[in-house]
Amino acid sequence: MFSIRAFLTLLSAVSVFAAPAVAGSSAADWSAVKAPSSHxxxxxxxxxxxxxxIAGAASLPLQGPGYQVMRLSRQRYYGHAELIGFIQALGQTARDRQLGTLLIGDLGQxxxxxxxxxxxxxxSGLDVDIWFLLSAQADRRLLSAEERETWSAPSVVDMxxxxxxxRAWSPKHVQVxxxxxxxxxxxxxxVHPAVKQNLCDAKLPGAGGWLRKIRPWWKHDDHFHVRLKCPADNxxxxxxxxxxxxDGCDASLAWWFTEEAKTPAPGPVSVPPPLPALCEQLLRE
Incomplete structure (x- = not known):
């Protein structure tokens, strides 16, 4: 078990962001761990x-009201308890409003x-990908393990x-x-810049508050990526x-439709910074 005394000592004595890593772990090391830690x-x-x-990650049930988890073999259905609650609440909203079943992609390891x-x-357990596909089949039945592995998320953008x-977009996507x-x-x-532009073009009075949170980013044409705030007690x-x-519907959005944005030049290969010392300790718990 992750020692409470050791955890509090580390947290109070060092900056978890600046502290050097205990030992350099790799992505392979993290993907090999199949069970959450306690906290x-x-x-x-x-x-x-x-x-x-993330310490003490919660596991998202593989299906629930208004949602089903895809790509089960990846085992990336773990996250902060607040993320799990968010997905379940959004699924319930989708079900209550008859928006379709949400197909959930990756959370985290x-x-x-x-x-x-x-x-x-x-x-850090606060991100989730949700497909734009609102499947009628998933509304009617539980998808098989094979379907969850082989179905693809279709793009909603004419690239x-x-x-x-x-042909792929509907008002239900906007409501979700x-x-x-x-x-x-x-x-x-x-979301993909074209999705943001479409929302801006159809903007209704009073939509600026939530529309501000919708941010354009590369490759998000077949899913949207939700990021939660840091919980107050973390x-x-x-x-x-x-x-x-x-609301992000200004000149800053226009840049995303320039050739510079569409075909960005490859940057230098960067070495990831060392993980916080608490993470290296958590990995070896």
Whole structure:
């Protein structure tokens, strides 16, 4: 068990963000751990979304009212208890409003940390990917294990025109995004720039509050990525910078449709920084 005394001593004596790692762990080390750690206060996020871990992670039930978890073989259905509660609440909202069944992609690994594939973030138990596919089949029945592995999330963006694909998009998608963004624990939601532009074009009076949380980002054409705020009682959790003022439908959005944004030049290969010392201790618990 993760020692309460050792944890409190580390937390009070050092900066968990600046402390050197006990030993350099790898993504393979983190993916090999299949069970969450214990923690005296329940779920406890450590470090940042892109350089962190989670003690006492909760496991999302593989199905519930209004949602089903996909890609079970990855075993990335762990997260902070607040993230689990958010997904279950959003699923219930989708069911109550007859918006379709939410298909849940990755949360994080049993103790968070870096993954072997797919993500740079999802490390501290506060991120989740939700497919844009609102399946009628999933509404009627429980998907099989094979379907959960083989189904693909279809894009809702016409990538040639770089705009929303009306054949794949519906008002229900807007309602799901609005319901997610209106929840107070949500910090921001990443979507493809074309999705953000479509929401801005259809903006209704009073929508700016939740629309501000919808942020354009590369590759999010087949799913949206929800990121929660650091829980108030998790002092070792490092949040992201505050959102810019406004609803994001200004000139800053136009940049995402330039050639520079569409085809960014590859940057230098960077070495990930060492994980916080508490994460290295957590890995070896």
């Amino acid at each position: 005296p206060a329940g779920s406890f996020s450590i470090g940042s979304y892109t350089n962190g871990c 049993a103790r968070g940390g870096p993954t072997l594939s797919g993500h740079r973030s999802h490390q 040639r025109a770089y705009r929303i694909d009306r 995004l609005e319901a997610a963004a209106q929840r107070p624990e949500v910090d921001r939601i990443f 002092p070792a959790c490092q949040g992201q910078e505050p959102l810019p003022a406004g």
